[in-house]
Amino acid sequence: MTMSTSSLDILPVEILHHILDNLDIQTILFSFRYVCKRFDSITTSYNYYNFNFESISKTRFLRICHMIPFEQVVSLTLSNRDKTHGQILLFISLFDINHFLRLRSLTLIRIEANDLKIFLDYTIHSSLISLSIDSQTLNISKNPVLNLLSSTIEHYTLQKLDLNMWPKNMQELQWPINCTISYLRIQNSITLNQFYIILQHSPCLQTIILKDFNANDTNENISTYLNPTPSLQLRSLICEGGRMQMDKLEPCLSLTPALVYLKLIGSGNLFNSSFDGYRWEHIIKNKLPLLEKFDFFVSVFTHVNFDTSYIEQIISLFQTSFWLDEKHCFVICDYIIYIHKVILYSLPICTSHFVYYSDKNKVSASNFTINNNNNSIMMDNVKQLDIYLSKVIDTDEIEDVSYLQFQNVTELTLAIADKWPEGSFKFLSTTINLFNIVKLSLSVNFSYEYMPSIVHSINKLLKYAHNINILSLFDYWAPDDYRTSIETVCSMITPNIKHLHIRVKNSDDIKFIIENFKHLKSITFEHAQNFIFTNGKFVEYLPVMKRHVSRWENQYALHVWLDNN
Structure with a gap:
């Protein structure tokens, strides 16, 4: 036994339990417990297991x-x-969920309606504090599932709820009259009526996160709520990924005067005040007197003859003492020239998904002086980054960079139209902390002309960014142009890759990958439109598939959960 192991072995049980709190279940059961007999005993008596099977x-x-x-x-x-794929049904076949007597947090991802009913029957009698349900199954309404969900929301112990359901199901969900939830996330659009009802029936609610307010909602829908009671308990409101409609937002903000934090991410409109700093100043002063922080990221596509001088006009409305001195709100407005898009955002940037555009491709204005000291932390919230390498590589810009602009990105998407651009590795390594990347998606040109440089560059990137374990490989061109041999493409699949998403030409490609990459845990196969195969006979046709769990997502995608270690 080494000195470090001996020192760890004499630590008090409480400290070792705290270490276990921060380890994933595979590390605990397959590594930690085998260090020594004491560790085995501690894992046996440990009472706070987090079984995350994602x-x-x-x-x-x-x-x-x-x-x-x-x-x-x-x-x-x-x-x-x-x-x-298929994990939830397999779990149900092995266990009775009612045996989990001390469960406080339950997360169900992509669960089917019939399976969801089994878990909801459990939750209404449990002591759950946190529940997350991701169910995109069509048409689960008009069955007991929605009634069970309503009863679950009403359950006295529940404090945190995360829902991602089919929009129609959200509309038909009856919100209980009294619930104890303090944190609510709804990953769908909801109507103004639903928003009002949730506020009135949730006296403990402090944070609500949603997509947006349903554009189909009409004045007739809200006629019974002309004088709703303002919510004094709500402290944080976040809308992300939807449409920013001022005629929907303003009535809602009138009902939330106690907000201290507001975040808005989505598509706006140059003519409905979502880009109007003066209008926002008026709203905050009159409706949100306690607001301490306002984060936003708004974008809109314009016509091809857009006057770029309008960017300066937008920023001028954020140069008042209210924004600069009182709210300390730094704002940038970018016009992306080649796609005719306006983006207005506060800093530090509040969106986790960002598309990178180089200075040569945009016109920018800000209400503050931009320098390296400002930029060094401004992108720390970005976790997913998209880069069109063919359009951003600029040798001069690479030389001038003296800091990593994107420190916390874990998912990187790169697009290359032809050959791999020279200087791209230097650009990536001086712009992104590549050691944090766990997922890499590539849209590249796999033609014979560019293949040698692409294979070399991807292997170099994967060798340096050695924590990448999810790889998506796509031909930049249409599926019918996919001509490269699967052996050449697969030369880029390193042992670190555990999850693969790849386009294939035929069933032989599928067989080749499954049989030659035993280290993979899952594969998603996409195939060209000219590759036609009857879904129902596919597993029978390929004997190599029989021992795996598989599912057709649609006509052109097959997901396989492998039996490999």
């Missing part, structure tokens, strides 16, 4: 399932996403 091989999932100490699990995450 990214796991089928083989390890089954091994862990034989080791689950039901009474010691406080958090459970099950997922039917591409990487672990």
Whole structure:
């Protein structure tokens, strides 16, 4: 036993438990517990297990399932996403959820309606504090599931709720009269009526996150709520990924005078005041007197003859003492020339998904002086970054960069139209912290002409960014032009890659990948439109598929959850 292991072994149980709190379940059961007998004993008695199965091989999932100490699990995450398709149904076949007596947090991702009913029957009698449901199944309304969900929301212990459902189901969901939820996230559009009802029936609600307010809502819909009671408990309102409609937002903000934080991310309109700093100043002064922080990221596509001088006019309305001295709000407005798009955003940037445009491709204006000291932390919230490499590489810009602009990006998408641009690796390594990247998506030109430089460059990137374990490979051109041999493309799949998303030409390509990459945990196959195969006979046709869980997402995509370690 090494000195470091001996020192760790003598630590008090409380400290070791705290270490376990910060380890994933696979590390605990397959590494930590085998260090020594004491660690094995500690893992056996540990009472705060978080079983997160979002990214796991089928083989390890089954091994862990034989080791689950039901009474010691406080958090459970099950997922039917591409990487672990079929997991929830397999879990149900193995266990009775009612055996998890101490469960406080439950997350269900891409769950089907019939499976959801089983879990909701459990939740209304449980002591759950946090519940997250992602169910995009069509037409689950008019069945007991929505009634069970309503009863769950009303459950006295529930404090945190995250819902992502089919829009029609959200509209038909009856919000209970009294609930204890303090944090609510709805990843759909909701009507103004629903927003009012949620506020009135949720006396403990402090944070609400939603997409936007339904554009189909009309004045007739809200006629019964002309004088609703303002909500004095709500402190934080976030709308992200939807449409910013001032005629919908203003009535809602009138009902939330106690807000201290407001964040808006979505598409706006140059003519409905969503870009109007003066209008926003008026709204905040008159409707949100307690607001401490306002974050926003608004974009809109313009006509091809857009007058770029309008960018300066937009920024001029954010140069008042209200924005600069009182709110300390730094604002930038960019016009992206080649796609005719206006983006207005506050800093530090509040969106987690960002598309990078170089200075040569945009016209910018700001209400402050931009320098390196400002920029060094302005992009820290960005987790997903998209870069069209063919349009951003500029040698002079690379030389001038003295800091990593994107420190916390974990998902990187690169697009290259022809050959891999010279200087791109230097640009990426001086712009992004590549060691944090775990997912890489590539849209590149896999033609014979460019293949040698592309294979070399991708392998160099993967070798340097060695924490990447999810790889998506796509031909930049239309699927019918996909001519490259699968062996050449697969030369870029390193042992670090555990999850693969790839376009294939035929069933032989699928067989080749499954049989030659035993280290993969899951694969999503997309195929060209001229590759036609009857879905129902596919598994039978390929014997190599019979031992795996697979599902057709649509006519052109097959998800496989592998039995590999």
